[in-house]
Amino acid sequence: MSSLLNIGLTGLNAAQAQLLTTGHNITNAAVEGYHRQSVIQTTQTPYYAGVGFFGQGTKIAAVTRQYNAYLESQVLTSSTRLSELTRYEAHISQINNLLGDTTSGLSPALESFFQGVQEMAANPTSEAARQSLISTAEALVSRFQTLDARMSEVREGVESEITSTVAQINMYASAIAEMNQRITLAQVSGPTVAANDLLDQRGQLIAELNELIRVETVEEANGSISVFIGSGQGLVVGSTATTLAAVRDPNDPQRNVVALVSQSGVENILPEQLLTGGALGGLLAFRRETLDVAQNSLGLIAVGVAEAFNAQHSLGVDLDGVLGNDFFNSPTPQLKPAVTGATATITDYSVLTASDYLLTYDGTNYALRTTAGESIALTVDAGPPPSFSGGGLQITLPNGAADIPPHGLLIQPVRYAARDISVGISDPRKLAAGDPVGAALTVGTGNGTLSDVITGVRTLSVNGIDGNADGVADFTALGLSFDSATDTLSMSGGGMLYRFDSASQSWVAGGAYDPDVDSSGVLFRYLSDPADDPADPAAFAFEFTAKGSWSDTTEVSFAPTEAGVADSRNAVLLGALQTTKLMLSGSSGNATGTFQSVYAGMVTLVGNKTREVQVHMKAQEALLTQATDARDALSGVNLDEEAANLVRYQLAYQSSAKVMSVAQTLFDTILSIAR
Incomplete structure (x- = not known):
């Protein structure tokens, strides 16, 4: 009877263990990081009774959790990437909205400024037009400063987040190291006796750390887990956690970088390109690539x-x-x-x-x-x-x-x-709308005017034009005349005259001009210093276009422009800067960008990057959902299934109790015979 009683007792204990584990699964179904646990039940060693082996009931071999390292790795990989993209997107959207706004962006202010330049060019002596230009310039400067201030605010926020994120990483690292120690002590009997709840808690800590920075883990023989970041820097090794610190960049004190602090307190700066994934990786990438x-x-x-x-x-x-x-x-x-x-x-x-x-x-x-x-x-x-x-x-x-x-x-x-x-200018009269070199037809040809023989007088360099150091152009008047015998223009008053040769695309010394061939226009440059480079003169120089039918009686005088005249030649050139390629010449030496195109390129870069991040983020959300579903199909708690198990194990418990009851009844029967 004792054997039957023992068999019933083992069944009772096994059913109770199953009920306890099922109840534990049900109550922890909503706990993040919990893995469904199962009782592994086996038979007791049977005994031999001559005619065969008789069973001695059942026993509990282990309580295991449903865990698959590959599925967990897939979840961690998707999670850290999504966290990185989420943090990146949160910040880049601010910059994208700032730059792309049609009213608060830079483009409207640039257009308004150059419109003011054009208005001054149309009315060079108008006080109102000049004052309007200064006002639009102030508005442009204000827009630059406003945009920069907003970006600086975003930068301050990023630097603050880097510091707080590093502090959180340290907190999780310490918690994982402590959990390693507890698990090692709990599993002192061997890895087969798993501390399931502690393992789940440690796994959840690693998952949350992984959302801050991408980690790699290695499980040790004693049950502890080592956690590595970057290119293999150990953040947690056994029960020891290494500290990270957000320190000032030695090159830029206003910028935070991440350093690994050794046990001796030495701060070893980690290259930020290696710190990928998670919130920290997203912050560093946004700052480096976009901000x-x-x-x-x-x-x-x-x-x-x-x-x-x-x-x-x-x-x-x-x-x-x-x-x-x-x-x-x-x-x-x-x-x-x-x-x-x-x-x-x-x-x-x-x-x-x-x-x-x-x-x-x-x-x-x-x-x-x-x-x-x-x-x-x-x-x-x-x-x-x-x-x-x-x-x-x-x-x-x-x-x-x-x-x-x-x-x-x-x-x-x-x-x-x-x-x-x-x-730098507040006085409207100080706006230099005119050109310092004026031209006049001193000896004409018939009823012709200056524009019939000279156009496009433009100063190239003013170095040396102010001989009296009083801020006024006071160069000696120059005279340009024509010799029909040699078909040559010559400048009296010193200096050198150069002609632009369209065939060779270069400047040629001399004033060769053939009225029968060149009457449509030839570009000339006058250099006050004959040793200067005509393509880039350093001393006083100007250029003009000679055209029409010059004769021996034609003479043009070049002299300083009189004060107060309605001259807008320089204002026109100032306005032309809006559409002239002046920037991004690179190694070729040929400028490829205007102010507007450089800004448009910046807006496009940020906009494209924003869209790229958003697309990747949506894709990563789908990947994380798939990975999580695959893991939860194995490890998650199904309440319907657990409810069915409760009924099954309850019946098993009752049946085992019935076995014990039968054993008791039989034993009582034997005792009654003896009486």
Whole structure:
């Protein structure tokens, strides 16, 4: 009877274990990260009784959780990528909406500004038109500053999020390390005796950590899990967690980078390209790929507008006959860290790009490259003081290599340009709408006018035009005459005359002009310094187009433009800057972009990237759903199934109890016989 009683008791215990596990599954069905548990039930070792083997009931072999490493890995991979894209999309949408707005974007302000230039060109002596131009310039500057301020706010938010995300990563790492220790102690009997609930809790911690940064895991023999990030840096090894820190970038103190802190406290900066996946990866990628490029592009346009407008404005004269000053206060490049006595100036804005530069010295050679790693041709002048030219910049360092930190000197030519640009002229009379060189027909041909023989008088350089240093063009009048015997134009008063040869596309010395062949127009340039390059004169120079039937009696005089005349030649050239390709010349030396096209390119880049991220995000959501469904089909709790199991195990419990009841009845029967 005792055997039958024991068999019933083992069944009772087994059914109770099944009921406990089923109840545990039901009550934890809504717990994130919980895996359905199952009781593994086997038979007891039977005993031999001569005629055969008789069973001795059942026993519980183990309580396992339904877990598949491959399916879990698929969920983690999709989850970390989706988290990265979600965080990226949340920030890039702000930039996309900011730049693409038809009212608050830069395009309307640029158009309004150049419309003001055109109005001044149409009415060069109008005080109202001149004041309107200054107002539209102020509005343009304000728009630059507003857009930059908004991007700076986004940048501050990103930097703050990087710091808080790193703190969360450290918290999860510590929790996983502690959980490793608890699991190791709980499974001291061996890996077959699994601490299922602790394993689920640790798995959920890893899943939540994986949403912050992509992790790789390796399970150790003692049941603990090592967690790695980046290119294999250990974040958790056994019960030890390594600390991450958000520290200041040694090249840019206003920028956070992620460092791995060793046990001795040394901070080893991790390349951010290796920190992919999760919220942190999304923040770093957004800052590197979109925010830096967008803010630098905005600054690049501000530099282009300021430099180009100032250069042309300085070639004109205002209503008082004074040579033009800078219309904009042009931004200057920033050096980080700041070096006392160092200067950085823009020498050619057309070759600038939306990049930051890094000047390095390896003990032998200097090198200049973008922060993305692209090499830039560098010219070094030993000085003193030493100076470095490349990428459209000239940097002067008082102490040369001693002023360059081991990690390099960061140069930001355009990062803060949109913030720092301002209008430098407040007096409408100071707008240089006219050209300093005036022309007059001193001796004519019949009833002809100046425009019959000369058009397009345009000053190319004003260096040396102000002989009295009073800000007024006071060069000696020049006379242009024609010799029919030699078919030659000549300039009296010194200097050199060059003719543009359309066949060779070059400048040829001399004033050859054939009225029978060239009457439709030939471009000439006058250089006050004969040694100058006609293609890029440094000293006082101007150009004009000779046309029509010149004769020996034709003579034109070039003299300083009188103050107060209705001259809009320079204003027309200022207006033409709107549609002239002046930027992004690259290595070819040929400019490929206008102000509007550079801005349109920036808007397109951000818009396309936004759309790309959104498309990938939707695809990743679908992949995560598929991976999660596949995992939950194995590991998830089905309440209907568990309810059925409750009934089944209840019946098993009752049946086992009935076996024990029968055993008891039989035992009582035997005892009654003895009585």
